[in-house]
Amino acid sequence: MPLLQDAEAPEALSPTGEEPEGMLPNQEDLESNSDTLTVTPDSITEEIFKNADENLQHDIGLVVKAGMDLLFNEKTHKTIFDGIRPADQVPLSDELGAGATNLMVQMYETSIKQNTPMPEAAIVPAGIILIAAVCEHINAVELDKATDQTFADAVEMFIYAMQDKFDPEFRQKNGLPPSPPQQQMEAEQQQVPEGEAAAEAIGPGAQAAPGLLGGM
DSSP states (O other): OOSOSSOOSOOOOOOOSSOOTTSSSOHHHHHHTTTSOOOOHHHHHHHHHTTOOHHHHHHHHHHHHHHHHHHHOTTTHHHHHHTOOOTTTSOHHHHHHHHHHHHHHHHHHHHHHTTOOOOGGGHHHHHHHHHHHHHHHHHHTTSSOOOHHHHHHHHHHHHHHHHHHHOTTHHHHTTOOOOHHHHHHHHHHHHSOOHHHHHHHHOTTOOOOHHHHSOO
16 A cells, blocks of 8 residues: 555755744744643644645645554554663654654655655655654653653754755755765766776777767
8 A cells, every 4th residue: 555645746845954934833932841841743733734835734644644654553653662762872852853754764765666755845844743743652651751842852853854865955055074875976976987088998999989978
């Protein structure tokens, strides 16, 4: 069964390097509630939908439903939540930010393979809603203590990771070194011979065609 039952062709995510407008409650409010969790999936959804048209709301709903099915499915739920390491080993916000990143990347790649591509514009807002749902669940089952600050830090990490994945210029714009895949791609491009070097690589007697090997 396809991951997304009703998805259309993906739209551009167009990361900006900043938190998307309307995606989060007021940051000062979150920081002032560093000991409690006041955000909920419903409140975050309401906040996000204020800045989304009907088509985007529909796409976000599809992605959230698919994510919730993975998070709370009988086959995967225990594995996912048992994998959260204690806070004295890894901050809970880091676990949630990395977990949301892995979940959304997995869902996106699966949707591509199933030829039902996930709408890219829905990925970040849907991930934020799912982080709120996980925070709420963690507190409900007393697995750990998630707060508004936990949520805010996890969302920041998640947005950063999504921008890094979908915006090829994100690292350059932020003065960051290329990622390992980018480094490998650059190394492979540097190894491709051009001009006379290409002719030599082809073998004796080969001539460099100006338009083909000369970069014309």
